[in-house]
Amino acid sequence: METEELLKSLEEEANLAIDNASQVQEVNEAKAQFLGKKSKLNALMATMRDLSAEGRKELGEKINSFKTALENKVREKIQALEDAKINAMLASQEIDVTLPGKQIMDGNLHPLTKIYSEIEEICSSMGFKVADGPEVECDLYNFEMLNLPKGHPAREMQDSYYITENMLLRTQTSPVQIRTLLAAKGEPVKIICPGKVYRRDNDDATHSHQFMQCEGLVVGPNVTMADLKGTLQTIFRKLFGEDVKVRFRPSFFPFTEPSVEVDFSCFKCHGEGCPLCKQNGWIEVLGAGMVHPNVLKMAGYDPEKMQGFAFGIGIERIAMLKYGIDDIRNFYNDDVRFLKQF
Numbered sequence: 001m002e003t004e005e006l007l008k009s010l011e012e013e014a015n016l017a018i019d020n021a022s023q024v025q026e027v028n029e030a031k032a033q034f035l036g037k038k039s040k041l042n043a044l045m046a047t048m049r050d051l052s053a054e055g056r057k058e059l060g061e062k063i064n065s066f067k068t069a070l071e072n073k074v075r076e077k078i079q080a081l082e083d084a085k086i087n088a089m090l091a092s093q094e095i096d097v098t099l100p101g102k103q104i105m106d107g108n109l110h111p112l113t114k115i116y117s118e119i120e121e122i123c124s125s126m127g128f129k130v131a132d133g134p135e136v137e138c139d140l141y142n143f144e145m146l147n148l149p150k151g152h153p154a155r156e157m158q159d160s161y162y163i164t165e166n167m168l169l170r171t172q173t174s175p176v177q178i179r180t181l182l183a184a185k186g187e188p189v190k191i192i193c194p195g196k197v198y199r200r201d202n203d204d205a206t207h208s209h210q211f212m213q214c215e216g217l218v219v220g221p222n223v224t225m226a227d228l229k230g231t232l233q234t235i236f237r238k239l240f241g242e243d244v245k246v247r248f249r250p251s252f253f254p255f256t257e258p259s260v261e262v263d264f265s266c267f268k269c270h271g272e273g274c275p276l277c278k279q280n281g282w283i284e285v286l287g288a289g290m291v292h293p294n295v296l297k298m299a300g301y302d303p304e305k306m307q308g309f310a311f312g313i314g315i316e317r318i319a320m321l322k323y324g325i326d327d328i329r330n331f332y333n334d335d336v337r338f339l340k341q342f
């Protein structure tokens, strides 16, 4: 066969083999077959020895251009196969950006946190500052300066966890009243203070040795019981609904005079009587009263010039009413099934 024809048929054969290859490996095999040591091309090159210088040059050029063309084709084919592989992979792994994302589990506030945050928000809007106090308190502030001297019988129902003879876990948030008054040095005050309190108590569905209260204290010239009622009414209407009514019943607390037990009209039955209010129409929620003159005097205030009211709300009680929870222990068990409902 003429050299030229041989090259032409080799070229056709090689092109066909490369065109038909569907894997990179097949392309490389074709390359070895047509350009490698045992290829027909190599055999052809061996015949160059017998040619004249001119014939050698001519054949050499033809072989070179055959080689270059084939090498280019091999490179292009390999590139095309690799591109196709990547494209197929991309097509199979296509991301649909319109699909809904994976939902991230975000936590939620504890029901007690929700209640006192709500009270904080309501009271802040009425000009109250939020105060804080320590949970380990001295007897002086927790009892004595609240008009509960040592040996006072009313201490009994609140006797707590003493750390030393004069230090205890606070039994109420009321000592924050004393701390606030002492710091204000005779100036008017208007604060609330949510926080934990501790009592020696038998734990059951409605009692716990640790629970939360929110104290309120307003002291200034001409503060009256009407202000107390209006303030509590505003808080409870915001918490439970605009038609809620507030009722005072006489009571006793050593640090207030007069003292009241505060009820609000049942937000479920609107006063008709239902299981929530025990057919009463009213729900008892907190203690309050006008700050006792002795308390004002001990804290450096002149009761003739300034008066005040105070209240103490049980946070758990409000949360239990608002969310319909019947066992106080649910708040402290950290059971996610319970907590995630709020």
Ligand code: DAH
Residues within 6 Å of the ligand: 171, 172, 173, 174, 215, 216, 253, 256, 286, 287, 288, 289, 309, 310, 311, 312, 313
């Ligand atoms: N500290 C009282 C208690 O724990 C609640 C209380 C009643 C607070 C009357 C007050 C108040 O500020 O005026 O039982």
